[in-house]
Structures are given as C-alpha cells and as structure tokens.
Amino acid sequence: MFLDTLIRRNPAFIEAAMALHQQGKIPANAYVLDLDAVENNARLFQNEASRHDLKTFAMTKQVGRHSGFCQAVMKGGIDRSVAVDMACAVACDRAGLKTGHLGHLVQVPRQEAAFAAAQLQPDYWTVFSDEKAAEAASAAKAAGRTQQLLARIQTEGDTFYRGHEGGFAAEDVVEVAARLDALDGGAFAGITTFPALLFDLDTRKVKPTPNLATLGRAAEALAKAGRSSIEINAPGTTSSAVLAALAEAGATQCEPGNGLHGTTPLHAVEDLPEDPAVLYLSEVSHHHGGKAYCFGGGLYIDPVFPKYQVQALVSSEPTSSRSALLDVEIPDYSAIDYYAMIDATGPKPPASGDTVVFGFRGQAFVTRALVAGISGVSTDNPKVTTIENGFGDAVSWPGAFQQ
CATH class of the missing domain: 3.20.20.10 (Alanine racemase)
Structure with a gap:
C-alpha cells in the first residue's frame, strides 16, 4: 500500500537500500530506515x-x-x-x-x-x-x-x-x-x-x-x-x-x-509533509510451482486496510522502476512467515539472490526482522549506520553469522 508513495517520493532511498543489499551490507529480512x-x-x-x-x-x-x-x-x-x-x-x-x-x-x-x-x-x-x-x-x-x-x-x-x-x-x-x-x-x-x-x-x-x-x-x-x-x-x-x-x-x-516515517494510513492516500522513510527488504531464495520464494521474518503488514494485492520491487540491480513490480502472496497472519511467494510466470522470472523491496506499514517489534539504518541518502552518499534487532541491540553483520 505504501510502495507507490515510496517510488514517487523517495526513489533514491529504494535504490540505495537495494545497492547496499547487493553489496552484502544489508541482510535479507530487514526493515531499512532513511535516517536523513x-x-x-x-x-x-x-x-x-x-x-x-x-x-x-x-x-x-x-x-x-x-x-x-x-x-x-x-x-x-x-x-x-x-x-x-x-x-x-x-x-x-x-x-x-x-x-x-x-x-x-x-x-x-x-x-x-x-x-x-x-x-x-x-x-x-x-x-x-x-x-x-x-x-x-x-x-x-x-x-x-x-x-x-x-x-x-x-x-x-x-x-x-x-x-x-x-x-x-x-x-x-x-x-x-x-x-x-x-x-x-x-x-x-x-x-x-x-x-x-x-x-x-x-x-x-x-x-x-x-x-x-x-x-x-x-x-x-x-x-x-x-x-x-x-x-x-x-x-x-x-x-x-x-x-x-x-x-x-x-x-x-x-x-x-x-508519522515520523511517513506510514500512517493517511500517508497512503494523501501526500502529507512527511516523506516515506522505511521499507522492508528481502531476497529471492528459490523457485517452486511458478513462484519465486523470498525470505520472510518481518512480513507483518499492520492490517489498517482491508487485504489488498501486495506488490514488491524485484531486481538484481538498484531500481525504483515500476517495471520491476511483481505481485506477491503473503502467508496468512496465522502462519509463520518463513517466505513470501512472488509471481514468477512472466518473461523474466526473478533470480535467486535478487533484492526484494516492499513498502508497507509494519510493526518491527513483533517480528524477528532486523532493522538497518542508512544515512546519507539525501547527499547521494548512502551508508549503513547500525543493524539492530527489535530490542535496539546492535548486531554485527555479517560477522555475527560467520564462524
């Protein structure tokens, strides 16, 4: 619901997050913040x-x-x-x-x-x-x-x-x-x-x-x-x-x-002064039955709107082009969101490792997602500040997951 606003009003943020993910600096299953x-x-x-x-x-x-x-x-x-x-x-x-x-x-x-x-x-x-x-x-x-x-x-x-x-x-x-x-x-x-x-x-x-x-x-x-x-x-x-x-x-x-990250329900239907400043980032894992499965963990979409067709930007390169939008099926709220399923029936199906960007109103503290801050988007010099868990504890990435 908020992806359209992100694309229109903060495309540089989307592209920065995608680039940093492809560089291995942001993990899949992360809420990403434009701190500027x-x-x-x-x-x-x-x-x-x-x-x-x-x-x-x-x-x-x-x-x-x-x-x-x-x-x-x-x-x-x-x-x-x-x-x-x-x-x-x-x-x-x-x-x-x-x-x-x-x-x-x-x-x-x-x-x-x-x-x-x-x-x-x-x-x-x-x-x-x-x-x-x-x-x-x-x-x-x-x-x-x-x-x-x-x-x-x-x-x-x-x-x-x-x-x-x-x-x-x-x-x-x-x-x-x-x-x-x-x-x-x-x-x-x-x-x-x-x-x-x-x-x-x-x-x-x-x-x-x-x-x-x-x-x-x-x-x-x-x-x-x-x-x-x-x-x-x-x-x-x-x-x-x-x-x-x-x-x-x-x-x-x-x-x-x-309101501080531009995702009240009113932000989805009107252009308010606050810019969108948060997205959810994932990555394509594998394929099955005409679907590309991307990692979940933070796919709690706060149900302030009736259910709607969720879409995501999916690409191997940084982009905010609507041509990269694909339909996505999100597991029911009663299920654990291990994965979401992206339509892969088009002429160029998503590839394993592609970046997936969602724009929705989330509640990171009730999920198992990480949260990554990016500074410098406004000056065209984006960099990751810290990556933290839902309790605000710093996580060393990717070293924390390497032996």
Whole structure:
C-alpha cells in the first residue's frame, strides 16, 4: 500500500537500500530506515507541534526501537519518547531519547516499577487502576521523586482494540484525580486514552473516536473542580496534518510513530509533509510451482486496510522502476512467515539472490526482522549506520553469522 508513495517520493532511498543489499551490507529480512528523511520528518513535525503548543513524544516500536532512529528524531528536535512497554523505554533511553511517557499502552509490571522510577524517570506515567497508581507512586517515593501520573479513562461507547481495554471510569475522574494526588510519591497530572483518532476507510480521512469526546467531557469536569491546567494525552494516527485538530480538541500532548516515517494510513492516500522513510527488504531464495520464494521474518503488514494485492520491487540491480513490480502472496497472519511467494510466470522470472523491496506499514517489534539504518541518502552518499534487532541491540553483520 505504501510502495507507490515510496517510488514517487523517495526513489533514491529504494535504490540505495537495494545497492547496499547487493553489496552484502544489508541482510535479507530487514526493515531499512532513511535516517536523513526521519530527521527531516521529525523537524517539520516538531515545528508544527510547537505552533500548537503540543508536547511531542516519539513512538519507536514500529521500527524496532532502532538507536539511529532515536538519534535522528532527536536531531529533528524531538527529545522525548513514548514507550509502548519497558523494553521500548530501555532501548530509547540507552540511545539517548529519554522517556517522556511510560505505561501506555502497556502498564509497568510491578517488579519493574522501581527500575522505571529510579532509572528511567519518566515525565509522565499512565496508570489504569488505583493499584497500578500506588505501585508507581511507591516506586517514585523510594527513588526520591514525585511522579506525574496520567489516568487512562474510559466510558461506555469508547473505542478500544481488543486486548487494549482498561482504565478508570471517566465519570469518576474528579475523584480519581483526588486519589492520585493523595498518593505519597504521586501527583495527578492529566488524562489519556487510545485511540483518540482513527483512519476512516469510507471517507479516507482521519476522524476522532468517541474517546476524544470522553477526554473533553472529563477535562470539563476537572476544570469545574478547579483543575484547569491538566495534561491531555491524545494519541492515535498522528501526523503533522492532524495536530491542529488535536489542539482544537484540547490535547496538550501528541505521540507520532508511523508519522515520523511517513506510514500512517493517511500517508497512503494523501501526500502529507512527511516523506516515506522505511521499507522492508528481502531476497529471492528459490523457485517452486511458478513462484519465486523470498525470505520472510518481518512480513507483518499492520492490517489498517482491508487485504489488498501486495506488490514488491524485484531486481538484481538498484531500481525504483515500476517495471520491476511483481505481485506477491503473503502467508496468512496465522502462519509463520518463513517466505513470501512472488509471481514468477512472466518473461523474466526473478533470480535467486535478487533484492526484494516492499513498502508497507509494519510493526518491527513483533517480528524477528532486523532493522538497518542508512544515512546519507539525501547527499547521494548512502551508508549503513547500525543493524539492530527489535530490542535496539546492535548486531554485527555479517560477522555475527560467520564462524
């Protein structure tokens, strides 16, 4: 779905990745990042966020918490991360991108609260319950800190992905704020939800979910109780194009993830300011039954769109020409993606060792793919920076796989 945008807007990145793969410098089964484009995207995003007085926390899970991505984001002016889980927080912190928001979407496990409070020292810590709030506050007190707490709120009719549910009753938000303030080591800072915005397939636009209205009603109730200066964290489908609407709805914090590498659903149907800055790279392995099989491992295509005909650029030489596009069959989500199957019935079937480039919205942290950073695409001097696993740990390539 995003390959067309890549071809139109960042062909030099595609060709650089292909060339580096053919030189043996990028492995098959790798998410590849254009770090120059990431830096530029972060800068334009932060400039727009600053216009609307929005705090920005960068989400890094989709690109495997890559240290080069974190550093490019910081060069672009974003100095805090939102950590989807503790592994995300640790990887970003190690790369120098400090924790702005922890605990949302995944709560902090009890035995890890002390480490989070003392070592990560997040600006904001989201809690879903009184028990989790007490854990965060207790850990912060032991670390000699007062932790700013965000209450995740919800009410009937709000939208949640299955398995993301949880939070305080929005109708009780005034009492919740008082309870969090009463915790020794904790302080009520504001409210949050997810998702506040979602892409609508019918209109091909980003629209508010009922959750955003829930945040608004809760903020009004808190203001009537004398709490007018609170943080309102409203993540979901965040690109620079939606920041004015978020600010108008009262949000004070935004959390771009896919927006920083140009792969929100809206980027697939509109040319937004952010350039595409990520691709998935593989290699043809073998042939069988009219198909060329390419290596998988990272073929988790985030299902924000209905199933569509996946295509890939397949070539032995660097190219962004549409003549190199071939149809690809991806294994069902219930199967392990050892391989994908490329149509090989044409006059020039793919050869073993050919480079395969996909453009899709991925989630590198749930795959077994590696993540490779490339700098210098914008100056026509591309080179690999680091190759890392999904936890942001450096992998020595290809030496790590040679005896």
